[in-house]
Amino acid sequence: MCNIQKNSPHADLLQATKAIIWDEVGAQHHHAVEAVDRTLCDICDDNRPFAGITVVLGGDFLQTLPLIPKGSCEDIVDATIQ
Numbered sequence: 001m002c003n004i005q006k007n008s009p010h011a012d013l014l015q016a017t018k019a020i021i022w023d024e025v026g027a028q029h030h031h032a033v034e035a036v037d038r039t040l041c042d043i044c045d046d047n048r049p050f051a052g053i054t055v056v057l058g059g060d061f062l063q064t065l066p067l068i069p070k071g072s073c074e075d076i077v078d079a080t081i082q
Helices: 009-015 030-044 073-079
Strands: 020-023 054-057
Touching: 009 030
Parallel strands: 020 054
Antiparallel strands: none
């Protein structure tokens, strides 16, 4: 989870959010997407994916893979969003 307290200004901003556009998400480790999902669900007290906020994930999934230092091909594929 991300380190955002429920009663902070950042939490207020996320609760008021209607949509999130995340470009080049293919280069992110899938744990980053999962952490944002869990954080939004916790802050908004909503168990739907991304707390019901519309999330647009974009990027060229064949262009850039997540960087895994000293990782094997298997490690890199396991880190991708599938």
